[in-house]
Amino acid sequence: MVFIKCYFFSLIFFINYYFLINMNNEKEIKKDLKLNVGGQAVLEGVMMRTKRFWAIAVRRPDKSISTSVFKEISITNKKKILGFPFIRGVVMLIENLSLGFKALSYSVNEATGQEVQMSKRQMGVSVAIALVFVVGIFFILPTIIGRSFSGFIGNSILFNLIEGLIRIAFLICYIVLVSFLKDIKRLFQYHGAEHKTIAAYESNEELNIENIKKYPRLHLRCGTSFLLIVMIVSLFVFALLGKPPLYLRIISRVILIPIIAGISYELIRLAGKYSRYKIVNILFYPGLLLQKITTREPDNDMIEVAVLSLNKVLQAEFTDADNKVEKEVIQKKYDIEINA
Numbered sequence: 001m002v003f004i005k006c007y008f009f010s011l012i013f014f015i016n017y018y019f020l021i022n023m024n025n026e027k028e029i030k031k032d033l034k035l036n037v038g039g040q041a042v043l044e045g046v047m048m049r050t051k052r053f054w055a056i057a058v059r060r061p062d063k064s065i066s067t068s069v070f071k072e073i074s075i076t077n078k079k080k081i082l083g084f085p086f087i088r089g090v091v092m093l094i095e096n097l098s099l100g101f102k103a104l105s106y107s108v109n110e111a112t113g114q115e116v117q118m119s120k121r122q123m124g125v126s127v128a129i130a131l132v133f134v135v136g137i138f139f140i141l142p143t144i145i146g147r148s149f150s151g152f153i154g155n156s157i158l159f160n161l162i163e164g165l166i167r168i169a170f171l172i173c174y175i176v177l178v179s180f181l182k183d184i185k186r187l188f189q190y191h192g193a194e195h196k197t198i199a200a201y202e203s204n205e206e207l208n209i210e211n212i213k214k215y216p217r218l219h220l221r222c223g224t225s226f227l228l229i230v231m232i233v234s235l236f237v238f239a240l241l242g243k244p245p246l247y248l249r250i251i252s253r254v255i256l257i258p259i260i261a262g263i264s265y266e267l268i269r270l271a272g273k274y275s276r277y278k279i280v281n282i283l284f285y286p287g288l289l290l291q292k293i294t295t296r297e298p299d300n301d302m303i304e305v306a307v308l309s310l311n312k313v314l315q316a317e318f319t320d321a322d323n324k325v326e327k328e329v330i331q332k333k334y335d336i337e338i339n340a
Helices: 001-015 087-112 120-152 156-178 181-200 211-214 222-238 246-255 257-273 278-283 286-294 301-316 324-331
Strands: 017-019 038-042 047-051 053-059 063-070 335-339
Touching: 038 087, 038 181, 038 301, 047 087, 047 120, 047 181, 047 301, 053 087, 053 301, 063 087, 063 278, 063 301, 087 120, 087 257, 120 246, 156 286, 181 211, 181 286, 181 301, 211 301, 222 246, 222 257, 222 286, 246 257, 257 278, 278 286
Parallel strands: none
Antiparallel strands: 017 335, 038 047, 047 053, 053 063
8 A cells, every 4th residue: 555655646746857967988987077867755765867777775674775776778769769859758758657666666675575576567557557547637637627617718728728727736736635644754755855965966065964954855857847847838738729529628638648748848858958047947936836845854864865875876877888879878968867
């Protein structure tokens, strides 16, 4: 039960984005280069990811910390067409939903002692069910509810905008409701530990607890911001579709989800690339406000776990490339991945 609650919440709200910097020497990665990393809170732990690897650290019941490192290179780096703008966002989202499931499975095993072994087929089915849940709650249900007042609003643009506001309200209410669950509260704390640790690393701080604690728990590239962007983009896209019959409205909402996700992904890329500009931070400020719900102040033990996870993935990244694909990945300047 703990696993199900954490997985579905993690699937929806811990889709964190990160931008990867250029490695100028294709033969080796220099250790003085600063990498951009992304992360995900899991059950009693934190997962961190860079270009080629992801690492996970989980607090066991006996208070020891379990760690593992895995190599994971996106298919968008192997199939050129899948790396094109607007396509890459959809591909990476699917890839990282699967990755998030792996990380959560690992964390459940280590944090609770329960053995969770799933085949690729079972994992695919689980991700599919979760996607159906998300689409049904946040896209189809608001459309059905909108039907109840469609007769009172003649302007199609206004009608679709109101439906979009209902969708955003659903998202906010869902976040607030799950925030009262005990397991999710701790997940929020690990989420905060992840953000603080990355912020300290990006500021060239020594990664110790006292240094990390002074950093904010909000981060521009957090997946919470991405979800809000998805809702806002869908609001404007759907507003252009008029008022077709209900069944056509539902079909259009489902069909356009990949396009909306692709657009939102590119916006996140731009936000990360130009985050030094004040206007970008202002535009994405609503996402930071939502993070005040989805992150909590972590305790020292949680920060320790996040630091260990980050150190493990950085250590793995500072290794030579094994093949041509890896060398090309290392050289990319602005490559984005998604952690579910």
